[in-house]
Amino acid sequence: MTTVIDCVAIGDEIMKEIVKETEELKAKGITPGIATLLVGDDFGSKMYRGQVEKFCEEAGFNYVNENPPADATEADVIAIVEKLNADKSVSGILPLRPFPEQISDTVVINTIDVNKDIDCFHPFNMGKLALGEATFPPATPAAVIEILERYARNEEKVDPKDFFEGAEIVVVGHSNIVGKPVAFLALNRNATTSVTHVFTSMKGNLEKHTTGADILIVAAGKPDLIGPEQVKDGAIVIDVGINRVKVVDDKGEPVLNEKGKQKTKTVGDVSFDAVKDKTKAISPVPKGVGSVTNRMLMKNALRACKINNGLI
């Protein structure tokens, strides 16, 4: 019997914990806060900015919106980061990329106070993550681990420590924001961790690795990359991918909406319907890892707030 992991419920549970901790901090006269830094008006970044603002409102956080125009200079943006570094109402700074080409990602990220770097972009915090001493585990990888830990505790009734130790974990994707950091988090929990990527696929070796996984974490951004033949019977599958695809009917013909345009839907990297029954547990898309990611960012902001106020 497969468990479809209820990531929305996990996200809601974490939000309740965040609200409670925020109230406790506010009782001490301290309010956590997040600042987003969006240069210009990239559509995806604007959507994400709006979500962060909404969650800050729900949790009772301060929220600061820095949105210089697309033709801002690097010096302008650095000045904003330095202002946010000094602003006591801001616990964490979230740069929303891509930046316009005149602004270097590296220069901006290296300017962020390491104790306000709540999505772990700064090389100092990435180094700490690799050493197993993460101050701010990045939000999406942290969401994957949090989902697995809560699944272990609530569904399998095992200590997450025992759940991870010696487990065969295979990660598909080695990006700096998802694949690599989630592999470090798994390795730091003593899982036997392998990382695969596009070159693994190009050599025809992806299946060889994924079929050995007790826990398969997929973050490639490729719909239907993982089908039943890539999954071991009884594996736990966490699908991080978010892809927008066109909807077709049984004959492969486009399905149109009321305006006569082809319908689209959001899917992950795993062929959910085909894979589900082979697994012990699987996270869906939508309503999957994404339901927990922003909450992990807020947990990091709470932690930053406590660090910056000398509470930890």
Ligand code: NAP
């Ligand atoms: P990315 O930077 O494009 O990285 C994708 C990774 O997948 C790369 O390491 C790439 O390898 C690998 N890959 C691509 N095709 C592959 C194949 N055929 N076989 C094996 N590996 C392959 O993407 P990302 O930022 O890590 O994000 C990954 C996915 O997660 C995207 O769909 C994104 O939208 C989603 N995402 C979800 C959340 C959430 O909260 N749920 C948050 C962030 C991202 P190479 O580098 O070697 O090409």
